[in-house]
Amino acid sequence: MKTVRIGIIGPSWWVNYWHLPALQNHPHAKIVAVCGAKLRTPEEVQAKYGESARAYTDLETMLDEAAPDGVIVCTPNDLHYPSTMAALRRGIHVTCEKPVALNADQAQEMAETAKARGLLGMTNFPYRDNPAVQTFRRMLADGHVGKILHVSGQYHGGFGMRRPPGWRGLRARSGAGILGDLGSHLIDLALYITGEEFTSVCASTLTLASSEEKVTLLRTEAPEVGERNDDSCAFLATFASGAQGIFHTSWLAYQGAYAQHQELEVYGTLGRLRWNASHAGTILRGQIMGQHRWETIPVEGTILPSEDQAEEEDYFRPGRHSSTNTTYRWIEAIATGRTAISPDLTDGWRSQQVIDAVIRASASQCWEPVI
DSSP, X not given: OOOEEEXXXXXXXXXXXXXXXXXXXXXXXXXXXXXXXXXXXXHHHHHHHOTTOEEESOHHHHHHHHXXXXXXXXXXXXXXXXXXXXXXXXXXXXXXXXXXXSSHHHHHHHHHHHHHTTOOEEXXXXXXXXXXXXXXXXXXXXXXXXXXXEEEEEEEEOGGGTSOOGGGGBHHHHSSSHHHHTHHHHHHHHHXXXXXXXXXXXXXXXXXXXXXXXXXXXXXXXXXXXTBOOSEEEEEEEETTSOEEEEEEESSSOOSTTXXXXXXXXXXXXXXXXXEEETTEEEEEEEETTOOSOEEOOOTTOOOOOTTOOOOHHHHSTTTTSTTSHHHHHHHHHHHTOSOOSSBHHHHHHHHHHHHHHHHHXXXXXXXXXX
């Protein structure tokens, strides 16, 4: 394998938590550049990212001078498209955080450019690699629940109740608030696990308005909301197979501590399967026609939740330090000369198409096609 030279665009806590372990664990990865708005000293950068890392504040200069083989884009959402396109045009592989763009047109151009140039463009949807998600997907593909009739899902966090959402709460910077932040994962999980395709949606997005006197939820489209984004989103969906879907995502749903909670349930003609993940652990359960109690499906590599168990980030995202880490797999693909990676930028585009349709549906209060 060749050494893979990596540049980081937008260093942040998430880079430190998710991407950096993969970069440090992979024997052929070397960080050569870090680009961010904040000016960092060489000593600061090298102490965290290694002796080969150089600090930049200008993206174009970094790409030209450092000439990385691949870059990790972990900026606010409005910079995903220009950063990714700048790298792809130079023949540089990219892994981009979700949502990959501000709209589906940008996401499509990113995906098609990567494909046309033979580059590995990854969308960082790390929850796909949860062993319970893999088992869930395999059981559905094997016909465990029969023909899929209904899909329901939720992805909740309570952190929006503790602090303002920052740049994620501004439309110009993020495109969508909670819908882009957690909702993009929820949409991708539904697509990936079930193999179904969204065809239309009907939606409601809400924004929290608070003062010393009262707390109010307003329609995100209300004039008084201004440039604020959605804090809560609920939407109905139809799928190409005729199945129904119902989804909710919010960062106003108290979870305890800073925990998050994901759940996806699929009902079919033969029974149902339900996957639940939180900072307390992961569980996959099922009921086949005729069963009256849940059956817990054993999944190696996960921690079962319990009431007296302490919360842990890695219970929620197992595999951070393993070869299943999305970033690790991306580096491995570059090092070995592979021509495909999953999830790729096309998967990010598919998620963005649904996001755009949900935004349109909330504004029109009508069913909108996913295009």
